[in-house]
Amino acid sequence: MGCARxxxxxPTDxxxxxxxRNLxxxxxxxxxxxLLKRKSQIPAPRTEPAHRPAAVRLSDWNQAEKVLSTKDLQRQAERCLDCGVPGCRNACPLGNFIPDWLEAAARGxxxxAGDLAHATSPLPEVCGRICPQHRLCEGACxxxxxxxxxxxxxxxxTLAERALDEGWRPIKPAQHNGRKVTIIGAGPAGLSCAERLNRMGVEVTVYDRSTKIGGLLQTGCSRIQAG
Structure with a gap:
């Protein structure tokens, strides 16, 4: 398109x-x-988190996949080509700033990266686990x-969890607009709604019959484990 992006x-020049001028x-x-005073990059392969053995997973309720090392995470983030028209973002229902937070993650x-991920997604730590990336963002990469x-x-x-470890906190509104909203249910939908309303300056109160937030993401797993 003439922009030279x-x-x-x-990555390979x-x-x-x-x-x-070439004439x-x-x-x-x-x-x-x-132009950027950098060395030509060697193409890196896709690296996926390894699955924990089924025999080990049967004895606990931890994640089925192992967490990639910091080096592997950053190496994978560096593989982003920063396309002029990013297919990953266009394929994302939320329009996540994927190339932007990949660049931040590559820098460590x-x-x-957490700010950028939470800018469009209230629960990136959840979406990163249950979203069908192979059909959406990764499928369009x-x-x-x-x-x-x-x-x-x-x-x-992983970046959502790392951001929390680095002290990430939700963005506070500059001022409240005087409006108040009550939300029934502290599941993913209720919490997402509360987060967006809070950004708009609305004072939100969330009620739930359970003493723990998270809805079925919290109580569903607890019931299965108890059973």
Whole structure:
């Protein structure tokens, strides 16, 4: 489209700008490596979290998948091509700022990544686990046609937890508008609604018959475990 973003995003320097200057300077180099003063990147394969053995999972209620190391998470985040028209974001029902928080995660800025993830998703730590990424963001990733899609889901759920460890807190409204809302039910839908209303300056009170928040995500698992 004439913006040269594809050239800047190309990790292997396969693309370059060619203009009238090359007529007078045939050896003029105008690829990403030269323009950004960086070395050509070696394509990295897709890395998925390993599944814990079934025999081990039977004895607890922990996650079925192991958590990728910080190095692997950042390496996967670095694989994002930062497309001019990001297929991952267009395929996301929430329109998440996926390339932006992948860039922050690649730098190790988990607080910034958390802010970006929570900007459009009230519960990224949940969506990162239960969302069908293979059909949505990862399915639309440009890397799918190359070495495999960026492991967006694994990074999303981990960055949400890392952000909390780094002291992430919900954004407080600049001021309340005087309106009050009561929400019945502290499940995912109720909590998401409360979070969005709170951002708009509404004073929210959430009621639930259970002493724990989370709805079926909390009480459903407890009942299964008790049974």
């Amino acid at each position: 594809c050239i800047i995003s190309c 396969a693309l370059e700008i060619r203009d009238v 007078f300077r045939p050896n003029l180099r105008q690829d990403a490596g030269h 800025d988990w607080k910034k 440009t890397r799918t046609q190359l070495e495999g899609a960026v492991t967006i889901g694994a990074i999303e759920r």
